[in-house]
Amino acid sequence: xxxxxGTEGIEVEWVQDLTTAxxxxxxxxxxxxxxxxxxxxxxxxxxxxxxHQQFPEVPVVILTGEHDESLGLLAVQQGAEDYLVKQDLDGxxxxxxxxxxxxxxxxxxxxxxxxxxxPGRVISFVGSKGGVGTTTLALNVATALAQKERSVILAELxxxxxxxxxxxxxxxxxxxxxxxQSPVERIGQQSLTELMYRGPAGMRILFGTHPGxxxxxxxxxxxxxxxxxxxxxxxxxxxxxxxWSSQAVAAAVxxxxxxxxxxxxxxxxxxxxxxxxxQLETWGIGGGQMGAIVVCRSNLAVSLDLGYVxxxxxxxxxxxxxxxxxACCRSHREGSPLVLLQPANExxxxxxxxxxxxxxxxxxxxxxx
Numbered sequence: 535x536x537x538x539x540g541t542e543g544i545e546v547e548w549v550q551d552l553t554t555a556x557x558x559x560x561x562x563x564x565x566x567x568x569x570x571x572x573x574x575x576x577x578x579x580x581x582x583x584x585x586h587q588q589f590p591e592v593p594v595v596i597l598t599g600e601h602d603e604s605l606g607l608l609a610v611q612q613g614a615e616d617y618l619v620k621q622d623l624d625g626x627x628x629x630x631x632x633x634x635x636x637x638x639x640x641x642x643x644x645x646x647x648x649x650x651x652x653p654g655r656v657i658s659f660v661g662s663k664g665g666v667g668t669t670t671l672a673l674n675v676a677t678a679l680a681q682k683e684r685s686v687i688l689a690e691l692x693x694x695x696x697x698x699x700x701x702x703x704x705x706x707x708x709x710x711x712x713x714x715q716s717p718v719e720r721i722g723q724q725s726l727t728e729l730m731y732r733g734p735a736g737m738r739i740l741f742g743t744h745p746g747x748x749x750x751x752x753x754x755x756x757x758x759x760x761x762x763x764x765x766x767x768x769x770x771x772x773x774x775x776x777x778w779s780s781q782a783v784a785a786a787v788x789x790x791x792x793x794x795x796x797x798x799x800x801x802x803x804x805x806x807x808x809x810x811x812x813q814l815e816t817w818g819i820g821g822g823q824m825g826a827i828v829v830c831r832s833n834l835a836v837s838l839d840l841g842y843v844x845x846x847x848x849x850x851x852x853x854x855x856x857x858x859x860x861a862c863c864r865s866h867r868e869g870s871p872l873v874l875l876q877p878a879n880e881x882x883x884x885x886x887x888x889x890x891x892x893x894x895x896x897x898x899x900x901x902x903x
Contacts, residue, residue, distance in 0.1 A: 536624070536625030536628055536629070537628060537629060537632065539625070543633075544632065544633075547564075550573070550574065551573050551574045551575045551576075552573050552575050552576040552581055552584060552585065553575055555567070555569075555585065556584075556589075559585070559588070559592060565592075565593075565636045566592070566594070566595060566615075566632055566635050566639075567585065567593070567594045567595070568595050568597055569581065569582060569585065569596055569597060570597045571596060571597075571602055571605055571609070572602070578605060579605050579608055579612075582594060582596060582614060586612070586613050586614070586728075587712065587715075590613065590720070590728055591722075591724050591725070593615040593635045593636065593638070593639040594609075594613075594614045594615060595614065595615050595616045595617070595618060595631060595632065596609045596610070596614050596616070596617035596618065597617075597618055598617055598619060599619070599620055599621070600621055603617075603619055606618075606619070608707065611707055612707055612708050613708070613728035615638065616631055616634075618631065653766055654685070654764075654766075654767075654768045654769045654770050654771055655769070655771070655893065656761060656765055656771045656790045656791055657675070657770065657772050657790060657791065657793075657794070657892045657893075658772075658773040658775050658786055658787055658790040658793045658794070659671055659672045659772070659774060659775065659793075659794045659796055660775040660777060660783070660787070660793065660794075660795055660796070660810060661795075661796045661797075662796065662797040662798075662803050662804070662806040662809075662810050663777050663802065663803055663806040664777055666796050666797060666798050666803055666829055666831070667796060667798075667829045667831055667855075668774060668775075668777070669690070669697040669698050669701060669774050670701060670862065670865075670866075670872075671794075671796055671827065671829060671855070671888070672772050672773070672774040673688065673701050673734075673871050674872055674873050674882070674885035674889075675772060675885055675888050675889045675892065676737055676770070676772040676889075677735050677737065677871040677873050677874060677885075678873050678885055678886045678888075678889035678890075679769075679770045679772070679889045679893060680733075680735035680736055680737035681735050681873070681874075682889075682893075684769040684770060685737075685767075685768040685769045685770070686736075686737035686768055686769065686770045686771075686772065687730065687738045687739070687740060687764050687767060687768040687770070687771045687772070688733060688737055688739050688740070688772045688774070689710075689739075689740040689760070689764060689771060689772070689773050689774070690710075690739075690740065690741050690742035691710070691742060691752065691757065691760075691773055691774065691776070691782065691783075691786060692742040692743075692774065692775070692776045693743050693750055693751045693752075693776075694742070694743065694776075697774070698739070698741060698742070699744075701865075701866060701869070702734075702739075702869045703868070703869030704741075704869070705744070705745060706731060706744045707744060708728075708729050708741075708744060709729065709740070709741040709742055709743045709744040710729065710740060710741070710742055710743065710752060710760065711742075711743045711744065711750070712729055713725070713729075713752070713756060713760070714750055714752070718755050718756055718759050721756060721759040721760060721763065722763055723763045723766055726740065726760065726763055726764060726767070727767065734870065734871050734874055735874065738767075738768070740764070751776075751780060751782055753781065753782060754781040754782050754784065755785075756782075757782040758785045758789065761773070761789045762789065765789070773786055773790065775787070777806075777810070779813050784817050787817055787819055788817060788818065788819075790823075791823070791895070792823055792824065792825075792892050792897060793814060793819055793823060794825060794826075794827045794852070794888070794892065795807055795810050795811060795814070795824060795826050795827070795847075796826075796827050796829055797827070797828055797829070797843070797847070798828070798829055799828055799830060799838045799840070801838065804838065804843055804846050804847065805846075807846075807847050808846060808847060808848070811824070811826075811847060811849055822897075824849055825849055825850045825852040825897055826843075826844070826847050826849055826850070826851045826852065827851070827853055827854075827855065828843065828851055828853075828854040828855065829854075829855045830855060830856055830857040831857070831859070831862075840854070852888065852892075853884055853887055853888050853891065855885065856880045856881055856884060857881075858872075858879055858881035861875075861876050861879045861881060862881065864876075871885075872885065873885050873886055
């Protein structure tokens, strides 16, 4: 009644349940949704998530009672434009918030349209096997790139929960798993932006999965759509890839300008690394597009000579990350990347050096004697 009674430039259409709302949105022509979380056919946060998953491009302002204010906040964290407590509202305030929501979304769309013309550099990291520190490396490299005042997105393309979220001590409410049921054509810059979280040094983070989500890998088509759109949103896209071979991983590395294979200086990791390199070559990744990064995570994993490791791998070693167990454990406990927590640490310096290398078109390997 407030908005329809005389607010210039606003046309109001009201429906009484979510089913009717979804049917109306399917006909297009809606600029913003005012959504009560408790409707006759849906109650709670699922009211928003159901609508948002089907129409992620439409801005939603949540209307909530005082007792449901926490749900309103959760909805904003999952992509709603704003939430309003009904008891605090008046007509003038409501009109301004609706107008701001529309303007804010249009501005975001215009920015995204501009960015589409300038795709960023995609850098992938894949472990020779599980447990070699690929996620820690990707997180620190992405943070170091973000410290260079460039826009950075770190994307975890793994369907298993725990790696990246554990490093950051975060429990995401949304992730890439939200896209599993979406048609490929619905995977766009706006829908991906709504799934991302703000991370260290101002970068954005796209988690692979979240608690309660069905852990399934993305297929090749969706993976390509995700990476292509992410590259339009940032100067650098850093991908944390699983160590197992799949069509999705193949799609990711083919869209990457550089692929770093993470290994340890021990026989099993090197053996598995050989397999990864051979697989990358069958996918068309040439010598100048990939290199090995040696990570020392324990005293037991520094036994092999670097010259022997490089010969076995058949590709250049671009850098060695020294053993800094205590510093890395503190980094994990505090949920802060080592390059921020202890920038003078030798491992942190190595991560920064790797970031500087992979940011360029030509990556210079270390001299192995």
